Amino acid sequence: MGINAEELTELIDSDEDFPAQRQDEPSPFQYAAGEEPDWGWDGRGVYRWAAGSTRFRDRGALLLNPDLDGRDFAVGQWIGYRPTPQGPAMDWQTELGTIRIIHTTEHGAASAMAEELAEEGGAAHGVVTVCALVGDIGWSGPALLAADIAQPKLEYEASWGLVMKLAGHALPWWPGLLRRADVISQWSPGAQVTIAEVLPDKQEATLRRAAESGAFDHAARTALTDLANALRNRRVEGVDSDIRIFGRHDPRLKGERLLIAAQHRAEGYPLPRIDDQELLAEGWRAIASSQLFEAYEPLRIGMLHDSRLLPYGPQTEVPAGLATSRRWSQQLTACAPTTLHAVLAGDAEDVTFYTDEVTGIPAVRRRAHRQGMWIFLSPLRLPETGARLRSVVLDDTVWITTTDGRIHPGPCTPSDHLWWGDGWGDRPTEAAWVISQLLDNLSTKVSLRDHWDRAPRGLMHLLNHQHPYGTELSRAMLENARSESHHDDPEDAA
Incomplete structure (x- = not known):
């Protein structure tokens, strides 16, 4: 800004709008040496302030100069399309000089283009300011970020309406997926809408x-x-x-x-x-169960976009060292990896592959951690064996033990997870409603439809406590909680 120390002191004392100092985050070296972090000013804040000041207006952000407000401008001229490393651009000759609009929302594009032009001598193509799209919309049109050639590292928000007035022409705009060089290069003032x-x-x-x-x-x-x-x-x-x-x-x-x-x-x-x-x-079952290299990426894409395309519940990860997961692992059968196993393993290297033969769910053990991690897809339902729910164990997820001596991850719907404990205002109604259904019929395909209204209040309150990990709730405790209405709870009354 060309402001010396004496002028700076005067500004701080006399101009209440001058930006306040801020303390930089200390570097690791400053931490180690016990040094105080540096104090300074946000460059963008000072640049915006200068545009609104009287004395330093000509050194501030070009498109924030209040002298431009309400002013009539000579009609600008469209110079043409330019391919740039930052994306397709249009140049407009205006009273202020050439304004380049890059039709991209890539972060830092305006600043990068301005720096490139500044390195070419500051007068390349006569560009004084580069604008790029932000992605949302302002009062006068699409939101813009500007970077002036004079201070290319300092981006600031600019008005579409002001740039339009300077250009003397309604500005063209392209939807994000049509913001391509082969489409944008076809435009000129008066051109028909391109069908792409x-x-x-x-x-x-x-x-x-x-x-x-x-x-x-x-x-x-x-x-x-x-x-x-x-x-x-x-x-x-x-x-x-x-x-x-x-x-x-x-x-x-x-x-x-x-x-x-x-x-x-x-x-x-x-x-x-x-x-x-x-x-x-x-x-999708055929793709998931195959061992073809060609199936891996399609299945990964499918699981990203639709959690319901496979007959399993949500992906769950639990430490292998838990008593519940160790007990569950004894029910698993080692197997050759399918495509689904490979997707669950991701880029992990030291992994082994299993199937739960009772529920059919795939599981992967990753050994990168000291205890290792189990990664699996939860079941949608538990098998029909004639057994009943014996207890619920609250660990990294909700586990179900049965009267035939087995333990299973709690069944769930594809797009939900079962959790318990204090949810910072949220309540574990999903787990409460699932457990209530399993108490009645262990092999039911659980539903979470309207769980907020259908979950028994007593079960919800029981699960809302932050129990110690590994807490086991017996069937009697669960039945007793389900029978309680908790009408006397002041929060419910409210």
């Missing part, structure tokens, strides 16, 4: 490649193609949503400040989906 294809992302391309590889049977190919179509449909719906939010939510923006420069091709969408859920389930 929404391209497949890496995940969709992986699914389609697997479906076309010849490695899978009909059911698996159908499942892979169906999920690929679902992902493409979501991306197209995302483009529609972007256009609706940015271009149509405020009539003042459309046409006057913002031009929707591209739309996706509508013909053929939405892509067809499969109604036969049994066929899809058969396909």
Whole structure:
């Protein structure tokens, strides 16, 4: 800023708007040497302050200068499209100089582009300021982050409306998935809206490649193609949503400040989906149980997007050293790894693979830790053996012991987890409702529909306590808690 120590002291004393000092985080070396951390000022804060000051206005953020407010500008000129390392850009000649808009939301793009131009001598293409999209929308249009060539490392928020006035033209805007060089380069003032294809992302391309590889049977190919179509449909719906939010939510923006420069091709969408859920389930089971290299990435993608595509509950991790997990491990059978085992193992190296033959759930033991970790998919239901629930053990998850001497992870629905203890205002109604169902029928396929209303209040209160890990609640304790209404609880009364 060119402010010497004497001027700085004067500013601190006389200008109440001058930014306050802040203390930097001490470095490890300062910690080790017992030194005090440095005090200083946030550069962006000072840069914004300077733009609003009288004395240092010409050294502050260019697009925050209050002298620009309400001023009439000579009509600017569109210079053209420019490919840049930071993304597709448009240059606009204005009274202030050339303003470059990079049509990207990549973090730090404006600053990186400004630094690059500053290194070229500060006058490359006459650019004085670089703007990049933030991703949300402000009062006058899409939100922008600006970085001036004079201070390229200091990004600040700029107004779409001001840049539009400087350009003398409603500014073009592209939905995120159409923000590509081949689309943006087609635009010029007065151009028609470009109709562009929404391209497949890496995940969709992986699914389609697997479906076309010849490695899978009909059911698996159908499942892979169906999920690929679902992902493409979501991306197209995302483009529609972007256009609706940015271009149509405020009539003042459309046409006057913002031009929707591209739309996706509508013909053929939405892509067809499969109604036969049994066929899809058969396909994903075949993928999960295979030992094909080609199945790993498609299954990983599938499990990321839909927790219901396999007949298992949520992924759960528990330490192998717990008494409950040690006891449960004795029921497991070592097996050759399937694709599902490989997905559960991830990038772990020292692992062994198991199956719970009673419930059918896959399990992986990872030995990276001293005690190791069990990673498994919880069951959706416990088997019909004629046994009853004997007790519930509260450990890293909820465990069920049965009258035939077995122990199982608590069954659950695919998208939920069972937990217990003080939830900082939340209550373990899921676990309470599941346990209540298992008390009546151990082999029921549990439901969590309306668990907030259906969970017995007494069971919920029992599980809401922060019991010591490994606490075992007998059937009698559970039945007794379920029979209590807790109407006298002051929180319930409230």
